[in-house]
Structures are given as structure tokens and as C-alpha cells.
Amino acid sequence: MPVPAEFVPAYFDTLVISGYDFTDGQVRSHYALTGPDPAQSLEFTETFDFRELGATFDGPEDRPDERLLRLLTITACVSYYKLAAPSRLHLGFAVTDFERDYLAQVIRGGLGEFAYENDLPAALEPEITADGALEQVPGAQTPDTWRVDAPALVPVGGGKDSIVTIETLKADGQQPVLFSVNQYQPIDDTIEVSGLTGVRVRRRLDPKMGELNKAGAYNGHIPVTAINSAIALLTADLLSLGSVVMSNEQSADIENLVWHGFDVNHQWSKSIVYENLLRQTLADYGLNPDRYFSLLRALPETAIADRFASCTQYFDVFVSCNRSFALDPERRRSRWCGECPKCLFVYVILAPRIGKERICEIFDGDLLDETEHLELYRELAGMTKHKPFECVGDYAEVAESLVSLMDRPEWADDAIVVEMTQNRDELTERAAGKAPIVPSKNVPAHYARVFDALLAP
Numbered sequence: 001m002p003v004p005a006e007f008v009p010a011y012f013d014t015l016v017i018s019g020y021d022f023t024d025g026q027v028r029s030h031y032a033l034t035g036p037d038p039a040q041s042l043e044f045t046e047t048f049d050f051r052e053l054g055a056t057f058d059g060p061e062d063r064p065d066e067r068l069l070r071l072l073t074i075t076a077c078v079s080y081y082k083l084a085a086p087s088r089l090h091l092g093f094a095v096t097d098f099e100r101d102y103l104a105q106v107i108r109g110g111l112g113e114f115a116y117e118n119d120l121p122a123a124l125e126p127e128i129t130a131d132g133a134l135e136q137v138p139g140a141q142t143p144d145t146w147r148v149d150a151p152a153l154v155p156v157g158g159g160k161d162s163i164v165t166i167e168t169l170k171a172d173g174q175q176p177v178l179f180s181v182n183q184y185q186p187i188d189d190t191i192e193v194s195g196l197t198g199v200r201v202r203r204r205l206d207p208k209m210g211e212l213n214k215a216g217a218y219n220g221h222i223p224v225t226a227i228n229s230a231i232a233l234l235t236a237d238l239l240s241l242g243s244v245v246m247s248n249e250q251s252a253d254i255e256n257l258v259w260h261g262f263d264v265n266h267q268w269s270k271s272i273v274y275e276n277l278l279r280q281t282l283a284d285y286g287l288n289p290d291r292y293f294s295l296l297r298a299l300p301e302t303a304i305a306d307r308f309a310s311c312t313q314y315f316d317v318f319v320s321c322n323r324s325f326a327l328d329p330e331r332r333r334s335r336w337c338g339e340c341p342k343c344l345f346v347y348v349i350l351a352p353r354i355g356k357e358r359i360c361e362i363f364d365g366d367l368l369d370e371t372e373h374l375e376l377y378r379e380l381a382g383m384t385k386h387k388p389f390e391c392v393g394d395y396a397e398v399a400e401s402l403v404s405l406m407d408r409p410e411w412a413d414d415a416i417v418v419e420m421t422q423n424r425d426e427l428t429e430r431a432a433g434k435a436p437i438v439p440s441k442n443v444p445a446h447y448a449r450v451f452d453a454l455l456a457p
């Protein structure tokens with residue numbers, strides 16, 4: 001069915017996760033939005049292209065692990081479910097209870113911001129049905145031969161966090177393989193500066209997505225890190241690599257707000273809740289959960305910034321601003337936009353750590369001397385409404401950085417710092433509540449030495 005001129009979300013009652021196929025190094029995951037008339041159904045295919053990995057895909061022995069294909073297809077449904085947020089999600093194949101539970105949690109946790117922005121609380125709890133029930137998925141009986149001591153696969157986001165992971169592993173003498181979903185300049189440049197090998201998988205949303213957005217489909221944030229994580233697990237498996245080592249920080253665990261009893265967290269699929277869910281799902285599949293963990297979970301954003309401050313070789317290439325990662329290259333910013341919450345956040349936490357001259361060079365200006373940013377800085381410091389829906393740290397981290405700048409002559413006259421000085425006591429009190437470093441239970445014993453080095457003062 002072609003895209004209708006007017007898309008009415010309420011017409012659709014079900015998103016069907018129809019299945020997947022794998023041919024010539026490409027996974028195609030299939031979905032359909034259905035309503036009362038089968039002729040009006042809309043079918044979607046998302047493609048994950050693994051051909052650039054250089055692996056061979058000649059025979060049945062080269063087929064990826066069925067369990068990881070299921071995980072990827074179930075996870076990636078969020079983009080299509082959100083178009084209409086129907087009351088039912090139907091898996092068009094037999095599934096285990098733990099797969100249903102995984103899906104329910106990805107919807108509830110990962111679409112919180114989407115549901116809040118569109119005022120659709122019911123979207124977080126669709127009925128989940130399936131074509132049948134399985135006791136065990138195919139392959140679960142065979143012992144997992146995966147090895148924790150094989151080189152790690154490190155996903156690279158182009159920003160500071162994955163750089164800290166890369167440099168921590170390198171300092172331990174390891175040579176992880178770096179990994180990206182799709183191609184972005186800051187990621188390519190980061191890989192080049194690291195001197196390590198990088199591999200890439202290309203992901204294409206169904207091309208109808210753009211037209212449907214224009215025709216009236218619901219839109220909003222989806223848990224993209226969950227999708228990238230499933231792609232990374234498949235990649236590591238295909239290349240016989242060790243753990244997928246994420247760079248998800250402690251600050252990602254903090255929700256933006258609570259709404260209708262739901263925690264709404266923009267960064268949900270970076271949080272420990274998702275990390276634990278994914279590790280448990282791997283275990284339920286009969287796979288070793290140590291295939292996936294975050295090395296930086298113990299650290300708040302400011303502790304990562306402390307460590308990033310010495311990674312000077314990356315200063316001219318890293319970009320944390322999300323606007324540099326739009327899917328459409330035409331809409332993509334090439335460097336920092338200098339106005340979004342993430343730019344303002346990264347600027348204020350790096351300012352006390354890398355010095356004024358260098359940070360002004362990186363951002364092509366002094367963001368703390370631009371009065372139009374005052375309202376966003378107040379939000380970031382917890383002085384107004386909820387924390388912005390972006391990948392930003394805790395209020396206490398922003399408050400601590402602002403207070404430290406008030407006492408530095410080179411920053412004290414900046415417009416935002418001057419304004420904030422009027423609230424110095426409030427900010428000092430908030431800064432005192434900064435979360436401590438809390439070691440993560442998910443770091444495998446094999447990485448204990450690396451982890452200790454990361455936490456060393």
C-alpha cells in the first residue's frame with residue numbers, strides 16, 4: 001500500500017513484527033502497521049548491511065546467530081511502532097516469555113520521551129501478542145563458545161565518552177576494534193586519530209518514514225542505543241570478537257521526569273536498566289552476558305570529562321553535538337551547533353578542565369558569554385523545569401562546574417557566569433549532591449585491571 005496523503009494514527013490497531021531474512025550480508029527486518037482493512041496495511045523493511053565488515057557470507061555456516069537476529073528485529077520495531085502507537089504489538093513468529101518481556105520493557109522505558117511529548121501514556125503499555133510460544137529459541141541448547149579474552153569491539157559515537165574508553169583500553173596494551181553504525185565525519189576522524197582499525201555497518205530505515213512524518217504520523221525520540229547495541233553484538237559475533245564495550249556513563253541512569261508513574265529518561269537505552277535487561281536477555285538466550293557491558297558506568301559525566309581532558313590529540317575532531325548525526329547528510333551539521341543543550345553542557349563541564357583559549361577554539365566562540373543561553377543553562381543546572389531531553393549530565397555536575405568558574409578571573413566576567421553568581425549558594429548546595437563514583441558490577445573479571453586503572457585518581 002503506498003503512503004496515504006493523510007496518515008491517521010488512530011486507524012491502525014496493531015504493529016506486526018513480521019520477521020526477518022538474511023541474504024548476502026544484509027539483514028532485513030520486516031514490520032507492518034495494520035487496521036480493520038488488510039488492503040490498507042503499511043509494510044516496512046529496515047536494512048542492516050554488514051557487507052563492509054569484510055566477513056564472508058557464502059554458506060549457511062556464515063549465517064549470523066539466529067538469537068541475535070531475533071534480538072535486533074525485536075529491538076528495531078520502535079521506529080515503526082511510534083508512527084501510530086497502536087494498542088497492540090504482534091510478533092508474527094513464536095517467541096519465549098523473556099523475549100516478550102524484553103520487548104515490553106524496551107517500549108515502556110525507551111519510548112517514555114515520545115509518549116510524554118505526544119501525550120500518549122497508553123503507548124507505553126501495548127498488549128503484546130505472538131503467533132505462538134517457545135520454551136527455548138533455536139540454538140540455545142549449544143554451549144556459547146564466545147571468548148572474553150578476544151579483542152573488544154568498541155562502538156564509537158564521535159564524542160568524548162568513547163574516546164575515554166578507547167584510550168583506557170589502549171593504555172592497557174589492548175587493541176580493540178572500533179565500530180560505527182553508518183558513516184559520520186567525527187567518528188571516522190576519531191578512529192583515524194586512535195590509530196586503531198574501524199569497522200562499519202550501514203543501517204537504512206524504511207524509506208517511507210520521511211513521507212509518513214509529513215503525512216501526519218507521530219514522531220519523537222526512540223532508544224537508538226538499544227538498536228546500535230544489537231547491531232554491535234551481531235558484528236562482534238560475526239568477527240569472532242570479545243565484549244562489546246560501551247561508553248555509557250552513570251549520569252545516563254537519571255530520569256528527566258516522572259509522568260503518569262513512568263520514569264521518562266531520554267537516555268534510557270544508555271542506562272544501567274537497559275544494560276542489565278540486555279545482559280539478562282543474552283543469558284536467557286544461552287549467550288554469555290559478558291558479551292556486553294559499559295566500561296564507563298561507574299563515572300558521572302564530570303569524571304569522564306576529567307579523563308578526557310588529557311586526550312588532547314582528539315580535541316580538533318571530537319563532536320558530541322547530536323545535530324552532527326542526523327541521518328540525512330543534507331541536514332547534518334559538520335561541527336558543534338553551539339546552541340543545543342548538549343553543546344552547552346559539554347562546554348560548561350570542559351571549561352574548568354581544559355582552559356578558556358582551547359575550549360573557545362573548539363566551539364568557535366565563548367558559549368558562556370552569550371546571554372541567549374541563560375535559560376538553557378538554568379534548565380541544565382536544575383533551576384527551572386525538568387532536565388532537557390538530551391544526553392546531558394546531572395544538575396549537580398553543571399552546578400559544580402559553574403561555581404568553580406565563578407572563582408577564576410578568566411571566566412568570572414562571562415555573562416552567564418555573572419548571572420549565575422547571584423545564585424551561588426543554591427548552586428553550591430546542589431553541587432554538594434553530586435553522585436560519587438560507584439563501581440559497576442557488570443565489568444567482567446577479565447577487565448578488572450583496566451577498570452582499576454580507569455578509577456585510579
Ligand SMILES: CC(=O)N[C@H]1[C@@H](OP(=O)(O)OP(=O)(O)OC[C@H]2O[C@@H](n3ccc(=O)[nH]c3=O)[C@H](O)[C@@H]2O)O[C@H](CO)[C@@H](O)[C@@H]1O[C@H](C)C(=O)N[C@@H](C)C(=O)N[C@@H](CCC(=O)O)C(=O)O
Binds near residue numbers: 221270
Ligand atoms: C540526530 C538526532 O539527534 N536525531 C534526533 C532528532 O531527529 P531528526 O529528525 O532531527 O533527525 P534524524 O535522526 O535523522 O531522524 C530522521 C527521522 O527518522 C526517525 N528515526 C531516526 C532514527 C531511528 O532509529 N528511528 C527513527 O524513527 C526520527 O524520529 C526522525 O523522524 O529528533 C528525533 C525526535 O526526537 C530523535 O529521535 C532523533 O534521535 C535519533 C534517533 C538519534 O540517533 N539520536 C542520537 C544522536 C541520540 O539522541 N542519542 C541519545 C542516546 C539515548 C538513547 O537512549 O539511545 C543521546 O545522545 O542522548
Ligand SMILES: Nc1ncnc2c1ncn2[C@@H]1O[C@H](COP(=O)(O)OP(=O)(O)OP(=O)(O)O)[C@@H](O)[C@H]1O
Binds near residue numbers: 154
Ligand atoms: N553511530 C554510532 N555507531 C556506533 N556507536 C555509537 C554511535 N553513536 C553512539 N554510539 C555509542 O553509543 C553510546 C552512547 O553514545 P554517546 O553519544 O553518549 O557517546 P559518545 O559519542 O562517545 O560521547 P558524548 O557523550 O560526548 O557524545 C556510546 O558507547 C557510543 O560510542
